[in-house]
Amino acid sequence: MAGSIPASATVDALAGGAPSRPQARWGTEAWRRFRRHKLALFGTIILGLIIFGVLVGPWLWKVPINDIDFNARLAGPSLAHPFGTDDLGQDLFARMLYGGRISIAVGLAAMVIAILFGVVIGAVAGISSGKVDAALMWLTDLFLSLPQLPLLLLIIYLFRDSLKNIVGPEMGVFILIVIVIGGFRWMPVARLVRAQFLSLREKEFVEAARALGASPFRLVARHLVPNSLGPVIVAGTIDVAAAIIAESTLSFLGLGFPPDIPTWGRILFDAKDYLDVAPHWALFPGTLIFLTVLSINYLGDGLRDALDPRKVM
Amino acid sequence: MTKYVIRRLLIAIPSLLGISLILFTVLALAPGDPFEELATNPNVPMEVRENLRKQFGLDDPVMVRYVRWFKSMVKGDWGFSFASRVDVDKLILQRVPVTLFVIGSSQIIALLIAIPIGVFAATRPYSIFDQVANTFAFIGFSLPTFFTGLLFILLFSIKLDWLPFVYRADISETGFAWWWTHFKQSIMPIMVLALFQAASWTRYVRSAVLDVVRLDYVTTARAKGLNERSVIVKHALRNALIPVVTLVALQMPAIFGGAIVTEQIFRVPGIGSLLISAILANDTPVIMAVTFVFACLVILFNLLADVLYGWLDPRISYR
Numbered sequence: 001m002a003g004s005i006p007a008s009a010t011v012d013a014l015a016g017g018a019p020s021r022p023q024a025r026w027g028t029e030a031w032r033r034f035r036r037h038k039l040a041l042f043g044t045i046i047l048g049l050i051i052f053g054v055l056v057g058p059w060l061w062k063v064p065i066n067d068i069d070f071n072a073r074l075a076g077p078s079l080a081h082p083f084g085t086d087d088l089g090q091d092l093f094a095r096m097l098y099g100g101r102i103s104i105a106v107g108l109a110a111m112v113i114a115i116l117f118g119v120v121i122g123a124v125a126g127i128s129s130g131k132v133d134a135a136l137m138w139l140t141d142l143f144l145s146l147p148q149l150p151l152l153l154l155i156i157y158l159f160r161d162s163l164k165n166i167v168g169p170e171m172g173v174f175i176l177i178v179i180v181i182g183g184f185r186w187m188p189v190a191r192l193v194r195a196q197f198l199s200l201r202e203k204e205f206v207e208a209a210r211a212l213g214a215s216p217f218r219l220v221a222r223h224l225v226p227n228s229l230g231p232v233i234v235a236g237t238i239d240v241a242a243a244i245i246a247e248s249t250l251s252f253l254g255l256g257f258p259p260d261i262p263t264w265g266r267i268l269f270d271a272k273d274y275l276d277v278a279p280h281w282a283l284f285p286g287t288l289i290f291l292t293v294l295s296i297n298y299l300g301d302g303l304r305d306a307l308d309p310r311k312v313m
Numbered sequence: 314m315t316k317y318v319i320r321r322l323l324i325a326i327p328s329l330l331g332i333s334l335i336l337f338t339v340l341a342l343a344p345g346d347p348f349e350e351l352a353t354n355p356n357v358p359m360e361v362r363e364n365l366r367k368q369f370g371l372d373d374p375v376m377v378r379y380v381r382w383f384k385s386m387v388k389g390d391w392g393f394s395f396a397s398r399v400d401v402d403k404l405i406l407q408r409v410p411v412t413l414f415v416i417g418s419s420q421i422i423a424l425l426i427a428i429p430i431g432v433f434a435a436t437r438p439y440s441i442f443d444q445v446a447n448t449f450a451f452i453g454f455s456l457p458t459f460f461t462g463l464l465f466i467l468l469f470s471i472k473l474d475w476l477p478f479v480y481r482a483d484i485s486e487t488g489f490a491w492w493w494t495h496f497k498q499s500i501m502p503i504m505v506l507a508l509f510q511a512a513s514w515t516r517y518v519r520s521a522v523l524d525v526v527r528l529d530y531v532t533t534a535r536a537k538g539l540n541e542r543s544v545i546v547k548h549a550l551r552n553a554l555i556p557v558v559t560l561v562a563l564q565m566p567a568i569f570g571g572a573i574v575t576e577q578i579f580r581v582p583g584i585g586s587l588l589i590s591a592i593l594a595n596d597t598p599v600i601m602a603v604t605f606v607f608a609c610l611v612i613l614f615n616l617l618a619d620v621l622y623g624w625l626d627p628r629i630s631y632r
Contacts, residue, residue: 279471
């Protein structure tokens with residue numbers, strides 16, 4: 001977190017010792033602010049439970065995800081199948097635990113890509129002024145006005161088969177979806193980082209570091225980036241939710257993961273034609289997506305209160 | 314103002330060029346041949362295929378191909394649908410009005426929900442109403458449109474049997490009955506989109522109004538003895554809407570994405586469902602054209618937002 005990283009060794013030296021106390025206080029201050037946001041705490045707990053469930057669940061709930069049982073077709077929730085079964089009699093609870101891993105992994109991986117892209121582009125734009133900055137910001141605005149879902153669909157349609165041949169169907173689709181979703185979500189981060197850089201680079205501690213002979217790279221890596229991470233962490237949290245929704249949307253449209261990988265969106269896609277006879281089939285994965293996204297959004301809101309005190313909504 | 318509009322129009326051109334460049338790059342990088350469909354078809358002889366390649370100039374250098382592709386895109390010469398054997402532009406022109414109707418009415422409803430609730434919440438910050446509105450807003454934009462759509466169908470079509478869940482373009486009734494059927498089938502697709510947008514806009518409106526209400530000129534307006542209603546509506550809201558317009562414009566791509574999903578769920582015959590069926594049928598010309606149309610629509614709405622922005626805030630158009 002931003003608070004736990006010292007602003008810079010030089011500034012601490014200039015301040016005449018007492019290096020860690022203000023930082024430690026800042027961290028507890030952030031935690032105190034976060035704790036005050038009850039719903040954010042609640043969201044974090046729910047999210048923790050969901051992540052714990054999908055990580056540990058498949059070891060505890062040992063029903064195979066593709067065990068076909070025509071005697072239990074479209075059965076509602078019961079002790080044998082807590083979330084009921086689908087049209088082939090496959091246990092939905094096991095499928096959802098397995099699919100949840102993929103949905104959440106896609107969300108996290110896409111967020112990492114979006115943040116990497118965003119920080120690099122924002123940092124380059126923020127540190128260089130003039131033409132490079134203008135060009136990069138034009139690119140950012142351009143990407144912001146792209147129709148994302150149609151393009152996502154187009155790219156997946158065009159590249160899916162060839163990637164499948166290279167790295168196999170599961171990994172291929174995973175890589176493609178993560179890169180494409182991440183590649184369309186870096187723009188807000190880039191803008192945030194650039195704005196932070198523009199204000200930070202005029203600050204005294206940066207000037208001091210520059211006067212002490214820090215190279216531009218060191219300035220960026222040690223002083224500017226760590227100090228602009230607060231809003232980036234908030235944006236990254238929200239990005240996880242957006243990426244999970246994007247992946248579920250693709251799978252829901254039948255254009256994401258193949259049928260044998262039951263992500264939550266894919267289960268919904270299969271369930272939507274059986275709404276009248278087996279509503280549980282759609283309700284459970286939909287509710288899980290909703291709960292995950294809601295918890296992440298509340299977590300992001302709490303982090304905003306904690307890390308970005310200027311922008312409390 | 315005219316000058317400002319013209320300037321905005323000129324700024325839209327490079328973004329259109331940029332988007333077309335990105336689209337073309339994606340297409341050019343894609344493995345496979347756009348004529349694969351013809352290549353695997355045994356009824357098409359080799360010479361015909363070679364002639365087609367020459368006719369479409371697929372063996373020319375990239376830049377030449379881009380310029381030609383862009384020209385034909387702008388002219389509306391989008392080729393021939395493999396799947397439905399119709400010209401793509403005809404196919405799309407049939408579908409665009411439906412999409413615009415669904416998106417347009419849902420946005421209007423979203424604003425009608427978001428502005429009053431946002432203003433009411435902002436004038437009473439941290440009250441019970443504010444907290445309830447905030448909670449509903451969070452729930453609203455955390456509910457993905459595809460799930461809201463399914464919930465609506467489950468509740469209103471299956472359990473209550475009030476509304477049809479398939480949108481039909483060919484309603485047989487005439488006169489008032491036509492309007493009534495049309496109204497009934499439009500409620501769910503429009504409300505799914507409207508509620509999702511209203512949820513996020515409520516928060517934007519609230520925070521924008523909250524920013525403005527504390528400013529000195531609002532205090533001045535109150536000190537003059539104006540009643541609270543006209544202070545809020547005439548003084549605060551008009552200025553608060555300026556940042557909201559920008560945010561609405563930024564949301565435009567997401568709105569079109571939501572439209573694709575709702576059109577697919579309710580089988581609304583718009584360009585979104587056309588895109589999905591074209592992808593499932595490997596109908597490349599339609600896919601490219603629909604994506605291009607979506608890009609143009611996003612730019613068009615951004616342009617409208619810019620013009621609106623200039624009208625709301627005259628300082629911008631005189632700069």
